Amino acid sequence: MRITLNVWRQKNARDAGGFEKYDCPNVSEDMSFLEMLDVVNEDLIAKGRDPIAFDHDCREGICGMCGFMISGVAHGPESGTTVCQLHMRKFKDGDELWLEPWRAKGFPIIRDLTVDRSALDRIVASGGFVSVHTGSAIDGNAIPVPKPNADLAMDAAQCIGCGACVAACPNASASLFTSAKISHLALLPQGQPERDRRAINMVERMNAEGFGHCTNIGECEAVCPKEIKIENIARMNRDYLCASFKKRPEVKRVED
Amino acid sequence: MSTASQSVSDAGPLARFLSSTLGKKTVMAVTGFIMFGFVVGHLVGNLQVFAGDGGVKLNAYAAFLKNTPALLWGTRIVVGFSLIAHVWAAAGLKRLSNEARPVQYKMHKHLQSTAASKNMFWGGISLFFYIIYHLLHLTVGVASPIAGSFSHTNIYGNMIASFQNPALVAVYVFAMFALGMHLYHGLYSLFQTLGLSHPAYMPRIRLGAKVFGALIAIGFSSMPVAILLGAVK
Numbered sequence: 001m002r003i004t005l006n007v008w009r010q011k012n013a014r015d016a017g018g019f020e021k022y023d024c025p026n027v028s029e030d031m032s033f034l035e036m037l038d039v040v041n042e043d044l045i046a047k048g049r050d051p052i053a054f055d056h057d058c059r060e061g062i063c064g065m066c067g068f069m070i071s072g073v074a075h076g077p078e079s080g081t082t083v084c085q086l087h088m089r090k091f092k093d094g095d096e097l098w099l100e101p102w103r104a105k106g107f108p109i110i111r112d113l114t115v116d117r118s119a120l121d122r123i124v125a126s127g128g129f130v131s132v133h134t135g136s137a138i139d140g141n142a143i144p145v146p147k148p149n150a151d152l153a154m155d156a157a158q159c160i161g162c163g164a165c166v167a168a169c170p171n172a173s174a175s176l177f178t179s180a181k182i183s184h185l186a187l188l189p190q191g192q193p194e195r196d197r198r199a200i201n202m203v204e205r206m207n208a209e210g211f212g213h214c215t216n217i218g219e220c221e222a223v224c225p226k227e228i229k230i231e232n233i234a235r236m237n238r239d240y241l242c243a244s245f246k247k248r249p250e251v252k253r254v255e256d
Numbered sequence: 257m258s259t260a261s262q263s264v265s266d267a268g269p270l271a272r273f274l275s276s277t278l279g280k281k282t283v284m285a286v287t288g289f290i291m292f293g294f295v296v297g298h299l300v301g302n303l304q305v306f307a308g309d310g311g312v313k314l315n316a317y318a319a320f321l322k323n324t325p326a327l328l329w330g331t332r333i334v335v336g337f338s339l340i341a342h343v344w345a346a347a348g349l350k351r352l353s354n355e356a357r358p359v360q361y362k363m364h365k366h367l368q369s370t371a372a373s374k375n376m377f378w379g380g381i382s383l384f385f386y387i388i389y390h391l392l393h394l395t396v397g398v399a400s401p402i403a404g405s406f407s408h409t410n411i412y413g414n415m416i417a418s419f420q421n422p423a424l425v426a427v428y429v430f431a432m433f434a435l436g437m438h439l440y441h442g443l444y445s446l447f448q449t450l451g452l453s454h455p456a457y458m459p460r461i462r463l464g465a466k467v468f469g470a471l472i473a474i475g476f477s478s479m480p481v482a483i484l485l486g487a488v489k
């Protein structure tokens with residue numbers, strides 16, 4: 001099949017960037033989208049031109065490295081799928097596609113389709129952890145966890161941090177990501193000691209990274225390759241609200 | 257501890273809450289709900305225009321409100337304050353959202369969001385200007401088309417005189433359509449914002465928001481339309 005690609009090319013963060021057109025006459029429908037780009041890149045390299053930069057790692061939909069917009073939809077037209085797991089059979093012969101990087105202030109462009117998503121790492125670092133004791137390992141079933149909670153926590157923990165939710169949101173909000181990271185710990189007994197602090201710190205970090213607010217419209221949920229639900233955002237809001245009202249002034253350390 | 261984080265934690269808890277996106281969203285949800293409550297009361301009171309008594313009931317209701325300043329001014333202050341807080345939070349959030357995506361997509365498809373949810377900001381702006389006009393028109397009585405003949409006691413007469421004008425009726429009906437859409441997304445959204453979400457009752461909340469939005473829009477529109485058509489004289 002024949003596919004025409006319009007790819008966003010941008011040398012670095014300061015370059016203005018623009019679309020370039022590529023004609024791909026021999027695309028096999030068994031290729032994944034990234035394999036198709038590999039073929040385009042081999043061709044570009046053979047011609048002595050710069051290959052298209054795009055992020056990828058596992059290519060099996062579990063690491064969260066890949067992702068860009070395909071004709072206005074994060075990760076392309078197949079729902080619940082990362083772009084590395086998207087196959088060319090989902091497109092028609094003669095299709096013209098537009099590839100763009102995630103666009104958000106919190107995701108500065110590194111080159112072409114790759115963006116810097118370390119803002120998401122900083123959100124996790126601000127509160128996405130639990131305290132554990134460092135003695136001998138405790139018995140596996142010592143802490144009872146209700147099955148429904150374990151399931152919900154697992155659903156939230158599926159988030160691979162690809163950033164598609166930010167990319168799809170009209171406000172470039174990172175609420176789905178942050179709420180998934182808050183939820184998968186808040187739903188488990190091990191996450192309770194830091195629950196309030198976690199909600200406050202992660203939400204404030206999310207705001208400080210320059211992501212927008214959530215208008216509850218659900219575009220993030222529609223593109224999430226792991227099908228994380230916006231119910232998690234409600235849980236984050238609830239935790240943040242309660243934590244803000246329960247918060248007491250911290251005891252200040254006396255400087256010596 | 258860095259000076260930056262020091263200054264954040266030194267700010268009072270309320271200031272800190274209000275400076276966050278979720279704090280502002282909470283303000284929008286709570287004040288929006290207060291204004292929704294007012295709109296329901298306003299509609300129920302005004303539907304007395306259909307009493308068929310030439311406005312005796314409606315004017316008596318208006319007189320009752322005037323003679324109960326605690327109720328009238330209490331409501332005006334609470335609703336006025338809610339409106340200001342709602343607009344303040346919306347403006348702050350809109351500014352953040354504009355900054356959050358400095359470069360726009362060439363192509364961006366919307367998969368799931370409703371028209372109501374995408375037009376909250378511009379719908380809200382339209383409603384804001386409508387409210388100013390509406391107050392000047394039927395509360396203060398200085399806006400056309402009845403600026404000269406406005407009566408502070410015969411509000412029924414004010415309505416009948418105004419809504420003979422098809423253009424004005426169109427403006428009111430359009431504003432009420434915008435209000436219905438705004439309430440449809442707003443009523444659903446406030447549950448999500450306040451964290452009152454559960455998969456079992458979210459579909460019902462969505463349906464309830466749709467029904468209330470439609471009822472309010474139809475209820476308010478019915479008055480100017482009925483007057484224009486001569487059903488209420």
Ligand code: FES
Pocket residue numbers: 055056057058059060061062063064065066067082083084085
């Ligand atoms: S490359 Fe790992 S999820 Fe796509």
